[in-house]
Amino acid sequence: MSHATGLxxxxxxxxxxxxxxxxxxxxxxxxxxxxxxxxxxxxxxxVVVSGIGCWGKAxxxxxxxxxxxxxxxxxxxxxxxxxANPELHVVVLMGDGDGxxxxxxxxxxxxxxxxxxxxIIVNNFNYGMTGGQFSATTPAASITSTSIAGNPExxxxxxxxxxxxxxxxxxxxxxxxxxxxxxxxxEALGKKGFSLVEVISPCTTLFGPRNKMKQPIDxxxxxxxxxxxxxxxxxxxxxxxxxxxxxxxxxxKDYPDFCASYESMRSRINVRAGGK
Amino acid sequence: xxxxNRIKFRPSVNETNCKAxxxxxxxxxxxxxxxxxxxNAQGYQYITVVNGDTCTGCLQCVxxxxxxxxxxxxx
Numbered sequence: 001m002s003h004a005t006g007l008x009x010x011x012x013x014x015x016x017x018x019x020x021x022x023x024x025x026x027x028x029x030x031x032x033x034x035x036x037x038x039x040x041x042x043x044x045x046x047v048v049v050s051g052i053g054c055w056g057k058a059x060x061x062x063x064x065x066x067x068x069x070x071x072x073x074x075x076x077x078x079x080x081x082x083x084a085n086p087e088l089h090v091v092v093l094m095g096d097g098d099g100x101x102x103x104x105x106x107x108x109x110x111x112x113x114x115x116x117x118x119x120i121i122v123n124n125f126n127y128g129m130t131g132g133q134f135s136a137t138t139p140a141a142s143i144t145s146t147s148i149a150g151n152p153e154x155x156x157x158x159x160x161x162x163x164x165x166x167x168x169x170x171x172x173x174x175x176x177x178x179x180x181x182x183x184x185x186x187e188a189l190g191k192k193g194f195s196l197v198e199v200i201s202p203c204t205t206l207f208g209p210r211n212k213m214k215q216p217i218d219x220x221x222x223x224x225x226x227x228x229x230x231x232x233x234x235x236x237x238x239x240x241x242x243x244x245x246x247x248x249x250x251x252x253k254d255y256p257d258f259c260a261s262y263e264s265m266r267s268r269i270n271v272r273a274g275g276k
Numbered sequence: 277x278x279x280x281n282r283i284k285f286r287p288s289v290n291e292t293n294c295k296a297x298x299x300x301x302x303x304x305x306x307x308x309x310x311x312x313x314x315x316n317a318q319g320y321q322y323i324t325v326v327n328g329d330t331c332t333g334c335l336q337c338v339x340x341x342x343x344x345x346x347x348x349x350x351x
Contacts, residue, residue: 002350003335010344015293016318017343022297026342178339204297216297220340 004182006033009043009063018057022216024175024201025055028122031178032091033062035185046089049078051098054129055122058093072102075110078117086116086259089189096123100156101136107158111165114193116257120185121158121196124203132206139243143210158198163251168193170251174200174223177247184249193257200227200245283350285333287325290345294322300337300346306330309337 010033019025036046046064050056051074059066065088069077078092099107099121110117126144127133134144134151137158141150159170169191171184181199188195202208202219213219227247233239256264287308289300294316300309300323308328311321323345337346 003338003348005338005347007344015344016295017293019342021295021320021342022299023342026344027340030341030344031339175342176340179335182339217299217302220299220302 004034004037006030006035006037009033009036011061011063014061017061019054020205022202022204022219023054024124024199025058025122027175027178028055028120028181028199028201029058029061031182032120032185034182035189036064038182038186039189041089045087046091047078047081048091048093049074049081050093051095051103052129053095053097053127054124055093055095056098072098072104073106074098075103075106075117075119079110079113079115082115082117082259083262090117091189092117092119094119094121095128096121096125096135096137096156096158097127099123100158100161104136104156104161107162108165111162111167111194111196114166114168114255114257114261116192116259117194118185118188118191119194119196120188120199122199122201123158124201124207125155126203126207128203128206132203132210142207144207145210159196159246159250162194162196166194166255167196167251168253168255168257169195169249170198171196171249172198172200172227172245172247174227174247175202176220176223176227187249191252192260193253193255200247283333284329285331286349286351287328287331287337288347288349289323289325290343290347291316291322291324292318293343293345294320295343296320296322297342298323299340299342303336303340305334305336306332 043064049067050059052071082090133146136156138151139155173181204216208219233246310326312324316322
């Protein structure tokens with residue numbers, strides 16, 4: 001086989017995947033495993049830290065080290081893992097509930113601290129596992145089970161938040177373009193410091209049918225139409241009001257990560273203490 | 277490369293894992309995927325390969341399959 005399949009990292013006995021027909025979690029999982037294969041990661045060098053929710057179940061299907069944590073706190077556990085052993089590749093799997101709603105504060109501080117983690121936030125615009133309640137990323141006026149006449153709040157821009165908080169790498173892609181998604185994950189994994197990939201994913205059972213997208217394929221078509229590069233987004237009149245969003249690489253910096261800064265501070269203390 | 281010696285691609289769909297979302301049907305430029313008239317154990321009319329010889333190996337179906345059910349072998 002000439003292309004990366006990622007199957008060596010997949011726990012095949014756990015198949016079929018638990019997610020609904022057309023769910024973007026499976027696409028993201030596949031892209032991530034292919035990225036691992038392209039980077040030739042060894043299974044014992046990778047730690048996958050997941051939170052709670054549909055996407056949080058992804059660690060069941062991965063053959064690397066895995067840590068299934070409490071809701072919204074995946075980044076805190078991952079910070080601990082990375083600080084204890086900086087040699088590990090730590091990948092944090094969160095949904096929009098984990099990453100932006102309940103764990104929003106952890107996201108800000110992980111980005112500020114510039115921990116060398118790769119966060120993959122699968123944003124499906126609602127709390128899929130608990131019945132489709134609105135989350136912090138649900139777009140304004142969208143129908144969910146707790147906003148039957150439309151969401152009165154605005155949706156969160158996760159990438160904008162991470163950028164402002166100081167992340168080294170931020171990208172947004174949709175599951176409609178799996179090859180590009182894999183490329184972004186490869187870039188994020190290779191980046192030192194906090195890297196975030198926001199994956200726009202369809203919730204084909206709850207969010208789509210309530211918002212005039214009855215079939216899974218309607219959601220993929222919607223993503224292909226609305227996810228545009230930054231240059232095109234800026235040309236469009238009323239892009240935000242029409243529901244367009246920017247895809248692609250949004251931030252790429254090389255600020256020193258936490259582990260590097262920590263070691264340099266420690267060496268200063270050691271020099272003062274006489275080399276001990 | 278002439279037609280005879282070109283690499284042949286053999287796409288296949290795992291009947292057990294497929295959930296018939298139809299993404300592969302949508303993205304395939306050669307339209308080689310069709311739903312079966314049979315149901316799998318999960319209750320879906322799984323997708324089958326109807327005209328695999330025309331596959332160009334673009335891998336779009338592999339990249340978009342949410343159930344990791346499609347594989348393409350090269351010959």
